[in-house]
Amino acid sequence: MRDVTIGEAARESGVKVTTIRFYEERGLLSAPPRSEGGQRLYGAKDVARLRFIRHARDLGFDMAALSDLLELAGHPDAPCAHADRLAEARLEDVRRRIAALQGLEKELERMLSACRSGTVESCAVMESLSDHAHCDGPHDTDALKG
Amino acid sequence: MRDVTIGEAARESGVKVTTIRFYEERGLLSAPPRSEGGQRLYGAKDVARLRFIRHARDLGFDMAALSDLLELAGHPDAPCAHADRLAEARLEDVRRRIAALQGLEKELERMLSACRSGTVESCAVMESLSDHAHCDGPHDTDALKG
DNA sequence: ATAGCATCTACAGTGACTGTAGGGGCAAGC
């Protein structure tokens, strides 16, 4: 378990140097020992923890959930129901986001397919944005001009 | 075109009171006239502009794109190619996010379906997070934001 | 006149970083 500098830990884990220091400040990572010159020295466990963090962040877990997950990781004998719940909450959130984005995709497609590259006045994109029929309330396209 | 207070403008447009003031500060909305008591007074055009802003924000346009769109809205004779490009960029971004999130959805589903509610040590969720095999490729962390 | 909500300004806080300024550490080449 040789020690590596923050730069190498960054390269190995895929977490940026500044972000590693930020995680240390936020307590996601404990402060590592330092070299005589004051540089941080990381071992293999730290790098593994960084990779864990990065993977979880990539999956959309926020830092609060990450704290929980890292706490759990330190207690392998505990029941995993908690981790399970966190993952389920993530999955629900991801599905909600997908549904919302697919709605946007449809609306943007509709806007673009109707665009005839004329002037702004008759542009479907602008009309679409002025038209709040898909949100709520009345619309008044003319009121925006001038 | 009767004038309304910020509260009513908020109700009619669906943009919160504080957010309206924030937009004014950022120049998305020009400073409206005031009542004798110093309260902001909005006309129908302002409310329409707020609805336009809200709709565009809902569709994921950021404030820089919004400035462009609002500028365009003021020049109805200009060609609409610019608005078109903005919408296309939005659509591409939305599709990238959807693809990224569907990847996450699959991974989370896999994690959860393998979880036997045992201990953390054998929990598929934790294993999955520790295992970086599924995430070596280039990453699009942005896909998770917003 | 009073109650009670709406509005005002000004500023701090959010999440998860990113960027900058101004310095010091460290290995290689001269």
Add this chain to the structure above:
DNA sequence: GCTTGCCCCTACAGTCACTGTAGATGCTAT
């Protein structure tokens, strides 16, 4: 030994698009 050049250090400001707060004032209804 000295310089070059990259890596690292701390501390703090900036990002985005708001949200929240405090304390004062305006407006409306009773």
